[in-house]
Amino acid sequence: MQNDVWQRPVNTSVTAVxxxxxxxxxxxxxxxxxxxxxxxxxxxxxxxxxxxxxxxxAAREKFKDAVAEAQLM
Structure with missing residues (x-):
């Protein structure tokens, strides 16, 4: 299992990922x-x-899109 840290975290209303x-x-x-x-x-x-x-x-970008869709920014 790879768990590479993203270059920039995605900030949500819950936490930084x-x-x-x-x-x-x-x-x-x-x-x-x-x-x-x-x-x-x-x-x-x-x-x-x-x-x-x-x-x-690529996963970060798709996660960021999901955060926007759920209005968690």
Whole structure:
């Protein structure tokens, strides 16, 4: 499992997230009931980044989109 730290954390209204592992934890356990298409893409991207199938920065961008979709900024 890869858990590369992002170059810049994503700030949410809940916490600052600095890796795909932290993002996945937030998505799975602390996310509001707003689970749209960007949530799904972010979750899969974070899993893929942890498996080494996608870059950490690509997962960060998809997570950032999900944060915007859920209005957690």
């Amino acid at each position: 600095s890796s795909a592992f932290e993002a996945l934890d937030l998505l799975d356990h602390h996310w509001p009931n707003i689970k749209g298409p960007r949530f799904i893409k972010a979750r899969y991207a974070c899993l893929a980044a942890l498996d080494g199938r996608e870059s950490a920065e």
